[in-house]
Amino acid sequence: MPSQLGNDVVGFILPFVVFGIVIYTWYIYIFRLCYAKLFDVNRAEAVAFMTIGTFFMVLTLISYFRIYFSYPGKAIHATPVSLSTPPSFPRFYYSPRLLDLRKTGRRDIEEANETTSLLPVVSVCRNDGLPRYCDTCQCYKPDRTHHCKECNACILKMDHHCPWISGCVGHKNYKFFFLFVLYCAIYALWVFCTSLPTVIEAMNELEASLDPQWIVLLVLAFVFGMTLWGFAGVHGYYIINNQTTIEHISQRPNEIRIDFDISGQNYEIVTTHHDDKLWDLGHSRNWSSVMGKSPWGWFVPIYGGLGDGCVFAYNDSLYDKIIERAKRQRMMLNPSMT
Incomplete structure (x- = not known):
């Protein structure tokens, strides 16, 4: 079984990984693709792509920071009970x-x-x-x-x-978790769907230079987009069924x-x-x-x-x-x- 130290190290590193992937893909999409490739060809389209992509990237990061710094909710300390203690009226009940x-x-x-x-x-x-x-x-x-x-x-x-x-992920931060997954999925698929035609066009141009980071962008956007869309769908199902x-x-x-x-x-x-x-x-x-x-x-x-x-x-x-x-x-x- 993994040690507590290992869990702490992984828990410390992974948030930086999340932040790094989001910012890195945004940089490639905005500066290496939209601005460098599309801006001179169709300025209005490039600006629209950049604006929408940045909008969902910002929502993704805000949702992530909200869940990361939010309290899931913990049960409060109480006087211990023993197995020999007769049942008492429950502290938490519903009517x-x-x-x-x-x-x-x-x-x-x-x-x-x-x-x-x-x-x-x-x-x-x-x-x-x-x-x-x-x-x-x-x-x-x-x-x-x-x-x-x-x-x-x-x-x-x-x-x-x-x-x-x-x-x-608990009662007090579940909404933020769902929104993070949802916005990250939308951001990833938006980047993939708007980048793919440009990359294909560049590949068909014999004299055009193909930026290797475009391929990295497409792979990351596709993998995270499809995975997180499924994840968002599952948790959306849980929400509407209260599970x-x-x-x-x-x-x-x-x-x-x-x-x-x-x-x-x-x-x-x-x-x-x-x-x-x-x-x-x-x-x-x-x-x-x-x-x-x-x-x-x-x-x-x-x-x-x-x-x-x-x-x-x-x-x-x-x-x-x-x-x-x-x-x-x-x-x-x-x-x-x-």
Whole structure:
């Protein structure tokens, strides 16, 4: 297995590699191709190519800097629990009537009126009913939080660890990651599609000199463009379905705890299939939860997604099914209870 020192070295070097490739390809495209080859032939076309190429290059770098310097979101430290500790009321829980739809955050049940009408509440738990807890980080793990071994931290709504940013992609920087991949793909394919005709024309001119760096530009633009377009498509699919990479590839079922009161003792555990999209709210709401509510800000790498990353709205249909299954389990175990 790679050492931590090796991971740190790679994580330090790769951001410079990303920056170097983007700037190098931009230099070739602007000065060695558009200005040197096209400017005297068709000045308007050269200026348009240079302007659009620079625009997407700038958006690529801004998005990269935003994700590189943004916090993915980490679970907070809490008092340790032991295996012998009886289950208590979970620290993170969801109920439709406790969710603040404006911020996709939650109100504490103790602060809400008519506590009984706000129950039951649901949360992802361990198979023994205890709230999910990380012994390494000594913190309770909200739904969709996972421990990253490389970062040695529990990341909120963790998608994956990315060596290219020397850190994790999580709840607070996922939008910037998606925009970086998207803009880099657009930039690369724009450069490739507008450079290819010029290079082919130069190759057909017997007396014309062929700049070797044009070939380097085409190869880099094609490889990164096609690769990142596929990557952007995959993550676009995850966004509109409200999934993370970890959730999409996971084959493990979720254990859902349903608390019927705030005592921490009156609960049932329901096991859901790993294919159940617990947090799928429909394409529109899924998209807004990551990209923001305002269409004007969807493709601007300034503000992140909605919510605090600790509580997420459940799919209404699955939420109702989980509650009904919990009630049936309760009736089967104790028919006298309602």
